[in-house]
Amino acid sequence: MSWLSRLNPGNRSGRSAAPSNPCTADPETCLMVFENHWRQVSWVLEQHDSLSSSDDLIAVRNHTDQLLCLLAEELPAEVPEGSSASVPPMGPILKLVVTKSILERLLQWHLRRGLDPDSQGALLKLFEMLIGQSQQPLLQHTAILHPLLRLLGACADSELGCPSALENSLVLLLNQVCVSMARQPVVLEMLFRAAPAQQGSTNLLIFSLLVPFIHRDGAIGQQARDALLLVMSASASNESVAQYIAENSYFCPVLATGLSALYSSLPRKIEVRGDDWHALRREDWMSVSSLVLFMNSFEFCNAVVQVTHPVVRSQLLDYLHNGFLVPVMGPALHKSSVDEMIASTAYLDLFLRSVTETSLLKTFLRFILMHRHDNDTILDTLMTRISSNSRLCMVSLSLFRTLLSLNCEDVMLQLVIRYLLPCTHVMLSQRRAIRETDLYGKSANKFLSLIPECCRVNATPSAARDEDREAFWGKMLSSPTTEFQAPARPNTPSRLSFFIRQQSSGGGPSSPTRMEPLHLGLSGPHPLSPDSPIHQQHTRTDCLDWDSGYLEYLKDARWGIERCSWACRDWSAPYDGENPSPNTASLPPPPPTSNPSMAMFPEHFSLQQGGGANTPRVQQRAAIVAAARSEWSSSERDSGEWDVTIGKNNCISLTPRSKKRSLQQEELLPKPLPPLVTSSSVTSLSSSHAISSPPCQITTSAGTLSYQAMYNGTVSQGDGCLDSRDRGLEVKKVKRDLGEQQYLDENANQNGTMVSGSTLPNNVFSNSKITITQPAAETKPLMRNISEPHSTSTDLPETNQLQQSVESIIEELLEQAPEDHQQPGDSNGQGISIEAFTKELRELEDQVNKHSRAACQTEDIVRESLSAELQEEVVMEAKLAGKVMGDEALAGIFSPAQPLNQPVSQPYTVKSRKSSFGDLILRHTNSPTRARHAAQLAFAHVRDGSQSLHSALFRGGGGSGGGGASGLERQAEALRVKNAVYSAVIFCEFLKELAALAQEHAVTLPFPQSEEAEE
């Protein structure tokens, strides 16, 4: 009932329970009450003495309150019969208000006696109530509109301004005005036409009052943005208002440059949680208030672009490009610290993923593709970062994934197609072949042939089974006569596998082991019956199959290609080798050579080694120092770790890795067999693990892993670069010696060690199980999944367990180890003997080296073949495949580090392969579960081994006390080995995926171009 309680903003519902409940009161009574109030108010108003008392003010307020409540709740008069007026006639109270200019007079009185903030706020709230609640289109009457504008004008007054206490009320009122304006478009016209004299300096007062609140935090900002959006959509069809907004208001510049301001308050470094983090998801940024603020404004931008008039839109986009992207995003992406690069790349990725409006997306893409920052396009800069070995690579890849997912012709043109158009990568005589369909699975075969020996199930085929399979397949309907007599039987693989699968799964709970017949490997679920129970059952079983899921890959590939070719059906050209013609295509630009950010981090960028010779020495000087710095700091971090290298004679060498990496890379260039594991990638993995898991503090405190140094690169040891280069030679020598020695060792071991199948790791595991004290509970479910596959198909919790990523397993392993370490008493009591342990270790090394060597050789092959023979096949399908597998293969192949118009024989640097590894792991983190399953299962072969390795290592370290350092080394080594095996497995899954894509391409039908009407 009281003034205050009614106008309490939080008490909106209280208003409907207004004093003189008019719904029940009859209009005549209301009018009488209103007139009565008005009589009393007008008596006060007419006292012209300037010294009106506070009593007067209270009286006026009370009466005004009653008056406006009555007005707000008056129903419009009934439409007289026969009247065709669209606007319902005014109710009697409104009529009185209009004819007597009641509001105008009230406001004049207030203004005359000087509007104190209290009354101002009260009036704002009253008007807000009036407009929000009224049943009649009040704003269409100038008798109401003009006092309102007068009140707002007072708020806009530069001297009085709007006290911050009133901001909430003001924005709420403006919001209400905009809401009713959206309902009655004519109001916009009236607002716009109202004489400038009456509302101050600007035409659209409401608008200019709202603009300062665009980027505000909290509810007030949201209300302001909502209100502005309403104005925007209301003005979408009003040319003059749009013109006004574009030319006379600060809306667009405020919006765009506001983004810049908000961007500058974003965290420079993103605190990452998991090791596999590579992109900002919603849950990541919802907790970062500055990012929430930015995203609110950004989404508002997107919404404005969506609803507004084209004039405003193009102005806003211009401002965004020139006021935000170029001056803010551009430099942010080129910050010198890796952390900042990571952050800005992740932000850009997030923005791109958040945009829904095509024209806004276009602005972003144009910025990425066309804008040159320090002579290089953003795209080129981003591309060079793929070959970095840190999280920057992951984040950049994630950004590229987003870019590719757009199926945008312009992006693909810049990224891939322009390099292929001139067809300089194909001999003239071979060009015709580009257009030919790969009918017989040549590419697929090529891809599959790259699968490392160790990952092949059929390496040990039973001859009989082979025959069986061939028999199935070989059964032919070669002549009509046989056909008519013999019972027809399915003889194509999908069907074939289906039947075999039924057969085998019906055969009881015999667990499929790795040596299970090939059929299982072939038999994925049938592509067309994903819902059948058989499918479900088999998917489970497939998870346990090393070589499973090829049909799944085919299915995914088909879907991906279809979706992609559908999305690309409106591209300007088919890019089929004929159109556009190779002859008219201009040669692609050379790769960027003088990218300062690349020079800053030579270890991140493979190009540096190749192109460094061309650039002037002086220019390079600073870069080298910086490089040395980071090299030094990273080598410091690496000290005590080991490089696994494969020499010419295929021997494995373990070399202490210290301050020699840059040189090693150069020396290895001409070698056919580069080191097994790219050292830095492993290192970054291990170090980040060390950080992420608290128990590893020991590691950091030991001084071997210096996270700070790694990222900041501030350790001032610039002179170290020369040293390190010189010293590299010596180390190299040592390494070779070591290698030979190791070779002998290996020979010796091979005699004694049986490295067949899974027997060895199992043995090892069962031995070491005794030594594991507490972590058994954690690892057991996983083990059981491996050993008892049939129980998993019924047991849900265990299936979930199975889906755990391999990373988490590694983490688990790492975590459990130091815990053991912290309980030396336990480990002393139950530790195994050193002899047994070293033997175990050696066996494991053999086992693992076997895997890794194969993986390494394969890598070499795939590198060559990817760059040479297969290139043509892969890339001319770039239009389709590019988007499907662009984030896997193409980005790697066509990075400027390996320009296509250079001879393919140019050797890759060692580092360049890292991209593919990082890439694979990145893929893995988002990959369908099957890849994960496969990798996990494959990993199991070494996992149980490594596990014992770990527990043994830390037991040994804890027990002997002095062995701590070597324990750390071995931990790093074990990790590296795991990484290698893991990579090998993912690699072969990747090959399967590529093969599946190649096969599906041959059977794809293009979609016809959509008609103009569509879209």
Next chain:
Amino acid sequence: MNLNPFWSMSANSSRKRVDNEEQSGHGEQRASPSRLPFGKKQLPPIPKTVAPITKPMSTGPPVQSTNGTHASYGPFYLEYSLLAEFTLVIKQKLPGIYVQPSYKSALMWFGVIFIRHGLYQDGVFKFTVYIPDNYPDGDCPKLVFDIPVFHPLVDPVTGELDVRRAFAKWRRNHNHIWQVLMYARTVFYKINTTDPLNPEAAVLYEKDVQLFKSKVVDSVKLCNSHLFDQPKIDDPYAISFSPWNPAVHEEAKERMFAFKRRPEDHHKGTQVSGLSWVKPGSTQPFSKDDNPPQS
């Protein structure tokens, strides 16, 4: 039997039903015509009723993949090669020819050819294509008409068309199955009498065209009179004809005309709108644009 302009074909998907049942309007019939021209390159679904085959019996020549190490994927190569061939057939849009791979084997295709003018006008000939299992390295595929058409190049007993004369040696990468189908169509428009499989037809064509013509008309009539017969080969995807029945076929026909191929739906509701601001004929990004921002 005169020619009904509303021929309708339908894959005999419900092969389980009694064989001598009248062919007219069966509710479960697939809208096969719509599948043919736009057929998805999919493996046909497997009805759950099909009994699994328990034991392989014969030992045919093993299919060796090129390098031998990936024999496990060999079957995929063959099946995908055939799928690719089928895709090529679809792309060729051969007039009056429709084919459909068998359910039971990708190496057997059912087809029908409509002859629209010439001596064999109004002929509707069903046929089966048999692809050798060592495709693409084997002989050329066989094409056998269900009913031996009276034609110099068609064996009067087996109904096999003499394909080999056109494809003396089957060359992978150069010869494709669509060419065989094309050839099968051509022989009815351009009659060749050299080295005939049906000497009678050859002689008549050269010596007594009138008699030849009347024999052809008889042959066409014979073929068309057997049009509604059950397919010769018991296969769910065999092509079977039934008289026009609006209740059944009208809807299928409409779907055929209204059909628009779209990508298969996938559970991920990702954005598929491809973007392009490239001016046709240009290879410059954003060339379509008329007002680039001033920077």
